[in-house]
Amino acid sequence: MTKPIASADPWHYPRPELAKKYLEIFDIGLTSARGLFAKRRMGKSEFLEQDLIPAAQAKGYLTAYLNLWDARTHPTPSLVSALSRAMEPKGLFKLAKRLNTPLKKVKASGKVPGLAEGSLEAELADDPAVAGPLLSELLRGFDKPGKRMLLVLDEAQVLAAPAHTELAHSLRAGLDSRKQNIKVVFAGSSEPTLRRMFGRSTEPFYNWAPLEPFELLGTEFVKAMVSKVNNLSRYPLTDQDALAAFLALHNTPEFFRRYLNRYLAYAELGSPAALLDTQKHVFNGANFHDIWKKLLPADQEVLKLLAQGVTDLHSEPVRMRLGSALGLDKPANKNTPQHALRRLQEENLVAKLDYGNYQLQDDAFAEWLRNLELET
Ligand SMILES: Nc1ncnc2c1ncn2[C@@H]1O[C@H](COP(=O)(O)OP(=O)(O)OP(=O)(O)O)[C@@H](O)[C@H]1O
Ligand SMILES: [Mg+2]
Structure with missing residues (x-):
């Protein structure tokens, strides 16, 4: 049974049904990988991290999440690190010993409990020759029957970059033979790049995962958020106003949350004022100006x-x-x-x-x- 897991963010709108749908497809066993895409800020990462991963854990999966955009300079060490965190703590130490790697900090972690977050990545980035074999070994560690892992690769389009071809090929090879045990979700905001990744015969992940649009948040989400607001505010927000605002903000949950925030702070000014302020902010953001100036x-x-x-x-x-x-x-x-x-x-x-x-x-x-x- 899937246990509902309390989210740390009280404003998170849980999507247990969607998570269940993904896991059920994996359970059936016909596909072991899926690719999903949606425009930026539509809630992909939040769903993966706050709904899908906890649901998978509740079903007994080990889970690993990696945002490849954050890791784009050294994706292999970051992937190794994410996978090793998914294993039991002793696992990596045993592995390093068996491979006789020169990883001093990993070896030391066998004596002191745990390995400081980030220190493995830093050590591997200095020693790229070790990361590749370690990745293959780590994946081999999931070969035992009954040991299931869900690997979530966010911003997966990074793997399509020519600089990461070697990683893409070795990852594909490592995952190919373990489809029973390792399920993979690829997510990204660049539909065309993902299409190329899975649709072109020359690409390492050709035909590897069906690609589909990520189910977007809509009316139900807006209504649930409105009732949270109305629990807090003396000035009730109507569904109608909130839905109009959601539409005006291009159905973008991130912008909608800014709007709710503004509404809560200045509820007496009403919904249109909160919407106007949000539009001014998000479509005239200072961050765009910073990006612009550097070009x-x-x-x-x-x-x-x-x-x-x-x-x-x-x-x-x-x-x-x-x-x-x-x-x-x-x-x-x-x-x-x-x-x-x-x-x-x-x-x-x-x-x-x-x-x-x-x-x-x-x-x-x-x-x-x-x-x-x-x-x-
Ligand atoms: N289920 C949800 N409940 C409440 N708020 C949400 C939810 N999903 C997304 N949001 C809001 O939208 C913001 C953006 O979501 P998220 O970072 O998941 O988008 P994304 O699709 O991964 O975007 P990007 O492509 O830029 O990485 C979140 O920070 C949050 O404010
Ligand atoms: Mg994201």
């Missing part, structure tokens, strides 16, 4: 063009516009948009769609850019 002029221009819906960035008229925006009196070189797009993809600001089309990753940033255009 090269060509990258800024390309972003503005994308926000306006221009797709064919290599065409002559667009390069003419780009050229004049950059103070040239001729079209920008063909390399200019190409290099800008590469940099913007590396920064996770832009995603490549098929047919050479590109799109901004973040709706709120796109809206901010369009407003910027109006102001100047």
Whole structure:
């Protein structure tokens, strides 16, 4: 039986049914991996960490979660560390001993209880030759019958980067032979990159996981949040106002929570005032300004063009516009948009769609850019 697990965040809207659906599909045994995608800030990570993982634990799975975007500079050590945390504490020490690794801190942890969080990653990052074999060994540790693990790889599109091909291949090989014991959920905000990862025959994870949209939060979520607000506020919030606000905030739970927060602080001003303040904040965020300031002029221009819906960035008229925006009196070189797009993809600001089309990753940033255009 799945025990409901109390969430530490009182504002978390639990999604036990969705978690159950995922685990049941794994139980049936036809698929051992799933890929899910949704735009940014739609609640993927919160669902994975606060609903799916606790539900899996309650069903007896060992669980490991890794956000690959946070780990993008050294994903292999971080993965090793996440997997070793999923094992019993003694496991890693035994493993290091058996492999006769030069990992001093890991060995020392056999004497002192536990290994400080992060110290394994740091040690492995200094010693990349050890991380690969350790990963294979760790996965082998899950071969015992009845030992089940759920591995959640958040921001999985990072694995599609050329720099991480080796990791992707060895991970796939390691997981392939253990489909009975290790179930994997891949999540990410870049649908096109994930599609490429699972849909292209040259990619290591080709055909490995069915990819589907993440079920978004909707009316039920809004109503549940409204009743939490109404338990606290002397000024009742209506479902109707809250639903209108949710829609105006592009159905984005993160922005909706900001709105509720604002409503609770200034309830006497009413819902429209809270919505207006939230829109001002999220679509004109200071953080966008910081990102913007750090970009090269060509990258800024390309972003503005994308926000306006221009797709064919290599065409002559667009390069003419780009050229004049950059103070040239001729079209920008063909390399200019190409290099800008590469940099913007590396920064996770832009995603490549098929047919050479590109799109901004973040709706709120796109809206901010369009407003910027109006102001100047
Ligand atoms: N189930 C939920 N209950 C309450 N609030 C939620 C829920 N899911 C998401 N939120 C709100 O939305 C925010 C963003 O969610 P989350 O970080 O999970 O999005 P994400 O889809 O992983 O985004 P990104 O692609 O940027 O990583 C959370 O910090 C929280 O404020
Ligand atoms: Mg996330």
